[in-house]
Amino acid sequence: MTRSALPGLGIATAFIVVGLITAFTVGRYPVSLAELIDVLGAHLSGRPSAAPPAVENVIFLVRGPRVVAAVLIGAALAVAGTAFQGLFRNPLVSPDILGASSGAALGAVLGIFFSLGVVGIESFAFLGGIAAVAAVYCVGSLLRARDPVLVLVLTGVVIGALLGAGVGLVKYLADPYNQLPAMTFWLLGSLASTTASDLVPLAGPVLLGSAVLVALRWRMNVMSLPEEEARALGVSTGPLRIAIVAAATLVTSASVATSGIIGWVGLVVPHLARALVGPDFPRLLPTAALLGGGYLLFIDTLARVAAPVEIPLGILTAVIGTPFFIWLLAGMQRTWS
Amino acid sequence: MIGRELEVTLSRGEVLALLGPNGSGKTTLLKTLLGLIAPLEGFALIDDKPLSAYTAAARARRIAYVPQVHVPTFAFTVESIVLMGRTAHGNLFSAPSSADRAAASEALARFGITALSARPYTMLSGGERQLVLLARALAQEPQYIVLDEPTANLDFGNQGKVMRELRALAAAGHGVLFTTHDPNHALRAADRAFLMREGKCLAEGPVRDVLTRPQLEALYGAPVETLTDPATGATAFLPG
Numbered sequence: 089m090t091r092s093a094l095p096g097l098g099i100a101t102a103f104i105v106v107g108l109i110t111a112f113t114v115g116r117y118p119v120s121l122a123e124l125i126d127v128l129g130a131h132l133s134g135r136p137s138a139a140p141p142a143v144e145n146v147i148f149l150v151r152g153p154r155v156v157a158a159v160l161i162g163a164a165l166a167v168a169g170t171a172f173q174g175l176f177r178n179p180l181v182s183p184d185i186l187g188a189s190s191g192a193a194l195g196a197v198l199g200i201f202f203s204l205g206v207v208g209i210e211s212f213a214f215l216g217g218i219a220a221v222a223a224v225y226c227v228g229s230l231l232r233a234r235d236p237v238l239v240l241v242l243t244g245v246v247i248g249a250l251l252g253a254g255v256g257l258v259k260y261l262a263d264p265y266n267q268l269p270a271m272t273f274w275l276l277g278s279l280a281s282t283t284a285s286d287l288v289p290l291a292g293p294v295l296l297g298s299a300v301l302v303a304l305r306w307r308m309n310v311m312s313l314p315e316e317e318a319r320a321l322g323v324s325t326g327p328l329r330i331a332i333v334a335a336a337t338l339v340t341s342a343s344v345a346t347s348g349i350i351g352w353v354g355l356v357v358p359h360l361a362r363a364l365v366g367p368d369f370p371r372l373l374p375t376a377a378l379l380g381g382g383y384l385l386f387i388d389t390l391a392r393v394a395a396p397v398e399i400p401l402g403i404l405t406a407v408i409g410t411p412f413f414i415w416l417l418a419g420m421q422r423t424w425s
Numbered sequence: 426m427i428g429r430e431l432e433v434t435l436s437r438g439e440v441l442a443l444l445g446p447n448g449s450g451k452t453t454l455l456k457t458l459l460g461l462i463a464p465l466e467g468f469a470l471i472d473d474k475p476l477s478a479y480t481a482a483a484r485a486r487r488i489a490y491v492p493q494v495h496v497p498t499f500a501f502t503v504e505s506i507v508l509m510g511r512t513a514h515g516n517l518f519s520a521p522s523s524a525d526r527a528a529a530s531e532a533l534a535r536f537g538i539t540a541l542s543a544r545p546y547t548m549l550s551g552g553e554r555q556l557v558l559l560a561r562a563l564a565q566e567p568q569y570i571v572l573d574e575p576t577a578n579l580d581f582g583n584q585g586k587v588m589r590e591l592r593a594l595a596a597a598g599h600g601v602l603f604t605t606h607d608p609n610h611a612l613r614a615a616d617r618a619f620l621m622r623e624g625k626c627l628a629e630g631p632v633r634d635v636l637t638r639p640q641l642e643a644l645y646g647a648p649v650e651t652l653t654d655p656a657t658g659a660t661a662f663l664p665g
Contacts, residue, residue: 177498178498303518306512306518306519306520306521307518309501312498312499314495316456316459316492319481320459320461320489321485321510321512322481322486323481323482324480328517366501366502366545367500367501367505368502368505
């Protein structure tokens with residue numbers, strides 16, 4: 089640990105700070121940096137602000153919830169991806185490898201199909217994600233195999249495909265004028281309709297799951313070694329794997345339930361974080377969280393301002409993520425393998 | 426079904442070599458002794474207490490495992506790898522203490538690889554990796570160290586170096602068990618040898634008594650040649 093984590097953490101912190109400033113100031117109603125500082129300072133100290141009320145509304149009611157949601161979701165997906173890549177000893181794994189996203193997708197489209205309200209749809213998505221991973225874990229554990237991790241991943245892929253078929257069926261049966269567009273829009277991911285009331289059901293699970301992962305950070309180093317080696321080092325791999333999967337699933341499901349499906353963040357950001365500070369989880373997890381939050385902030389700001397209509401987040405993360413990931417693959421010997 | 430009526434004992438301060446052809450059950454025996462798999466019948470004991478009665482951490486404080494040299498998925502630094510040997514000395518959430526860091530750097534110094542500590546483990550040569558894994562085992566502060574083919578994939582010089590380190594570990598009071606495909610390594614580094622074929626013990630005892638041409642021919646089912654140095658009387662075996 090001679091190599092300091094500070095430069096990497098500094099870069100990640102600077103990234104999210106710039107992301108925050110950009111997200112608050114850029115948009116259809118431009119807010120200057122001076123106004124932002126004045127309004128935030130006034131809010132913190134309790135004195136009245138000099139800025140017009142419209143600026144305050146934009147900052148606290150329009151952009152505020154969306155910015156907080158983007159930071160939480162980006163950080164959550166990045167942390168979950170980091171945890172899963174370590175746990176499955178595979179740098180190509182993303183948080184939805186065990187079916188969390190497909191389960192949430194099925195839950196959400198069912199919620200839309202049954203015309204539930206926003207709360208109903210989000211609850212269905214959240215529970216769908218958790219139920220899918222629980223099912224994958226149970227089936228995977230029933231299959232006795234030499235490599236439990238590989239069986240788990242393969243089970244996740246298979247059940248994810250089945251859930252995808254379920255999503256297809258519900259879309260096929262849905263009302264094509266009202267429900268189908270809503271489903272399509274949800275599956276592409278967006279933070280456009282995020283309000284302050286969405287933040288509590290999002291922040292609770294995300295903070296709880298992330299806290300568990302951070303608490304287990306040293307053990308996660310050992311869990312990224314081959315199964316038998318980790319056990320010989322004194323780790324009870326079975327219970328620990330359940331704890332890590334449960335925590336990562338909690339944060340992923342809560343994120344996907346709020347924003348819809350946003351791919352790539354959980355796959356690409358852990359690589360960036362490893363390139364900055366190395367694979368050691370105690371420093372990797374905070375770096376990944378900062379980078380992930382900043383990344384989704386930039387993406388979401390782009391989604392708001394790049395075109396006259398909102399661009400779905402899932403499309404932007406893919407457009408930016410794909411070339412980036414190819415670039416990563418070209419130089420992958422440096423960060424892993 | 427492998428491993429019928431086997432009895433292996435390992436005492437502290439001695440080196441035991443486990444030999445046998447491919448598929449003879451060496452690895453299964455090794456994993457049973459490490460408590461990684463449960464014996465189908467019978468029991469494995471440390472200090473007269475069954476292995477299954479220990480927690481994973483308590484077991485790891487008694488037996489360390491040195492796997493065959495491999496390339497892990499992520500480029501941990503050498504220091505991180507050796508610090509992982511301290512896992513069993515902390516609780517589920519604890520960060521390495523200063524005592525853990527001291528034990529890790531002492532283990533690195535013991536094998537003369539302190540200079541490697543900030544290097545990524547993935548960038549090391551096979552011989553260096555083997556020393557790092559040995560340092561990790563030592564940092565674990567175990568009574569017994571079990572090694573799976575510690576000389577596989579090493580060059581000639583590093584094979585000798587690892588064998589000398591195994592002797593030194595035993596001299597420091599550790600019980601050392603290793604598997605090998607080279608009877609000469611057993612002859613040179615081990616006190617006793619355990620010959621295994623088709624899950625059964627073929628012979629067991631001091632290396633000089635057990636490692637003989639007829640025994641090795643029976644063990645591997647192949648002809649073996651013996652070379653003797655007329656000056657020192659030392660012997661070596663060649664596959665015939």
